[in-house]
Amino acid sequence: MFYVQFIEIVNMNQSYIINQLAEDREKYFHAVAPPIIQTSNFAYPTVDEFTFAIQNEKDEHIYTRGNNPTVNMLCQKMAALEGAQDCLMVGSGAAAISNSVISQVNAGDHIISVKNPYTWASHLMTKILPRFNVHTTFVDGTIFENFVNACKPETKLIYLESPNSWTFELQDLAKIANFAKKRGITTIIDNSYCTALCQKPIDFGIDLVIYSATKYYNGHSDVVAGAICGSKEKITQIFHNEFMTFGNVLAPQNAWLMLRSLRTLPIRLKQSSESTVKILDFLKKSPKIERIWYPFNDDNPQKALALEQMKMPMGMFTLALKNRDASAIKKFCETLQNFLIAVSWGGHESLIMPKCAFVSENDPQVNMVRFYIGLEEADILLEDLELSLAFL
Incomplete structure (x- = not known):
């Protein structure tokens, strides 16, 4: 669709x-x-x-x-x-x-x-x-x-x-x-x-x-x-x-x-968007994930509005890990080989921005990690995520 x-x-x-x-x-x-x-x-x-x-x-x-x-x-x-x-x-x-x-x-x-x-x-x-x-x-x-x-x-x-x-x-x-x-x-x-x-x-x-x-x-x-x-x-x-x-x-x-x-904007967005949908399908099945924020998710109460206003899925989402231990969250982030820890999004490279870098270990949002999916092959990113989730 x-x-x-x-x-x-x-x-x-x-x-x-x-x-x-x-x-x-x-x-x-x-x-x-x-x-x-x-x-x-x-x-x-x-x-x-x-x-x-x-x-x-x-x-x-x-x-x-x-x-x-x-x-x-x-x-x-x-x-x-x-x-x-x-x-x-x-x-x-x-x-x-x-x-x-x-x-x-x-x-x-x-x-x-x-x-x-x-x-x-x-x-x-x-x-x-x-x-x-x-x-x-x-x-x-x-x-x-x-x-x-x-x-x-x-x-x-x-x-x-x-x-x-x-x-x-x-x-x-x-x-x-x-x-x-x-x-x-x-x-x-x-x-x-x-x-x-x-x-x-x-x-x-x-x-x-x-x-x-x-x-x-x-x-x-x-x-x-x-x-x-x-x-x-x-x-x-x-x-x-x-x-x-x-x-x-x-x-x-x-x-x-x-x-x-x-010149390459449409094809870059297409690659990022299609990879994001594939990766989200995988993450939704993981027992290590507490919640995923994404406009087109079925559990988003604003999904109908997203479909009305937005013409396609985009490449950024946030997840909350079930493990709330800051050291475990940091290890998860640092063991990812194909996601750089950085601000911003929209480039050729996949990125993560862990909330634990900005809040205390007792903050309710400490387990949140924002993901941007770049132009790498989706299967490489999926393998990377699967290996790092195993550490949680």
Whole structure:
């Protein structure tokens, strides 16, 4: 079922976007691979042309802090994949969060956010913004009424993560977007878990979609990047204010590497997703596993919503081991030969992130381990898991 759904979405002109859109090969000696315009500055032959460029910096080239041809090529592809009017590429996922959130609030405004968002989103909303009299209410996003009940006259922004990146709770995007539009509230979602191939929040009415493009979009663990996708109006507003002021630019070299990565995005997601389904089938039968968190699991109370909003399974899940002894959990993690212990996800390599690295031995979550399934052969990963589970 999942494989068929994947083929349906990939065939929707994504090949043209990834391989042809904005390439303009006739401008670059008909090169198949796009060029790296590795320059900080752009010169003009006349004062009038220079003046025009300065007055239209969002669409012209003055200084790479604002616009660069290689980066702009990537922006066009990212926006098209998302079904958005425009996109800004920034230096990290954290930069995408801070630029987009700050762009939508002023002193005295109120934010509603899902509880337990990504660490640096939480830091922004609990440590930085309160210094400027912007406060946030965190809610259980699985219940729509929580957003309604938390809303105040000064609420200007709803911040979502669907699914989040540890226990994968979802929010009803269409219902929340409809409510927010009636109240004049902007909606932002961190869609890093899904990518546009799996979920298109703009189709559900969400205003701004942000990414840690470091993850699936780059996919090779060699670039840190972020993306902000949305309407021309909102993206232009962010460009002329937060983006140009904070200077969180993506370097042309890194944009070029991401253009390279987009070529293989569909096939990388397909490999990771199919391997994940196979590995989960094995883990569900293991007596060593207490629980598995994954959007498409039959025991997930939000499975119907996942099937409605998400087009395919993705490559990350969390499990809880029955053995709660920290030393045994560490041994399980350290004996895995084909899973690296690391943060992040979305690259070619399989990863684990044990909760015991962040919490005390008596913490209720000490037995949780997050898995990302990379591009290795599924059978090799299964054999590795079987051997390491034997130590528990």
